[in-house]
Amino acid sequence: MRNCMRCRPKMGSLLQLFAILCLISLVWAPGLRATPKAAASPSAFVRIMHASPDIGVADVFLDGQRALSNFQFGTVTDYLAIPPGPHKVQVALIGKGPDAAVITQTLSVEPGFAYTVAAIGVQATGLSLVVFKEDNSLAAGKAKLRFYHLSPEGGPATLTANGAPLIKNLQYLQASDYTLLAPGRYTFDVDLAQQHISQQTTLEVAANQITSIFSIGLPLGTPKLELVARQVAGTPGLPDTGSDPGTSANPPAQVGVPVALPLVLTLLLLLIGGSTTLLLRSRR
């Protein structure tokens, strides 16, 4: 009887120990997927185009700091990463400083998005910045093209590719939708309806790239009408790097050790514990 009284607490402790071990093996599960953490705030991406015939060589200031210098008509910058939110953008003749800016505007940009900001206009009708939100996601195996009509005083513009109309009657200060093309070499013509004047450029457009064609300049004056092209690599979508957890697992040799090991050890432990208990009871 004394022996039994002493045995019971020990058997209870053993059961508790087994329970703890089972819990450990279940809780210790690297197989569980992580709880998502807060996402880092991404930048906004802005490229700047000088498309104003009446602004000479300029400096561009972002929030009072010079961001670009010697910025010439017809130039398009790379995409610049800037913090999202509102920003004061100023365009001034080179060397004059932000206090002498000919354009001052506050633009707000969203995190993760890409924008084209164009300095446009003529003195007679006003100088300003126009903003286009971009979609640089690639179209697999295709060339993606967008046309921007930034030529004042010419009326709507039509863009043709190898003689075939591609984008018709685009209004001044508008950008077209994105158009898909088979990769290859194209001669692009822009035709301004009101002035019956056209200009052309020949380009190689590649698969998975984004091509921007800007119509800038004056149909009757200087700087004269011209097409400026800019190409950037398109961005792919994020990959599918997960696997179906419900799919039948690989052969046992490929079962992950961190997942299988605690379960195996726990089963082993239970087996040892059970058989030892039986052994002790049979001896009694």
Next chain:
Amino acid sequence: MQLLLRACSLLLAVLLLLNSCGSTGAATTHVRDGQPLLMGEARFPDRSPRSTSGQPGVPTRLRIPAIGVDAIVEAVGVTASGELEVPVRQPWDDVGWYRLGPRPGERGSAVIDGHLDRPGGAPAVFWRLRELKPGAVVQVLDTQGEWWSFRVHALAYYPPAQAPLQQIFADTSGHYLNLITCAGDWIASEHQTQLRLVVYTTLIT
């Protein structure tokens, strides 16, 4: 009975030891084709990434000492539907470098992806990517035999349709290497996980 208790205590200690090994980088085990690989034995390069001048070659190997990754790099492109491809030769063990973007070490955002898990849920090469913390080192060997070292500066989780793709693939403001894998719950109806994890790293100069 005392013997039994001692045996149980020993097993408990073994379990706890194994558990602690799983959360540290130095002497962890890593599944590779079903065989445990002791990463503590591997030697990691300590040469400066700028030890030679010139442009980096094509990446061939990726090492992340903190989480025991030592993987062969395959070059990948895009799928027919426009997503970044995943490695095909050894899909669960290799990683994929986006060959239409910059090479690791070049200006811009180089990207390497890798699987989180295998069918059935066992770990794949980027299983422990989520354990990385800012400051951890990521190393890439190129075809010219040069190592390029990067330091983790941020981790972010995104629903795949809402990810900042321009930032991940096209930030040219520096020399970046971004690592991508899956995260979150498996959505059976979409045959994909809920989220993607992006680890942003910057070249150590």
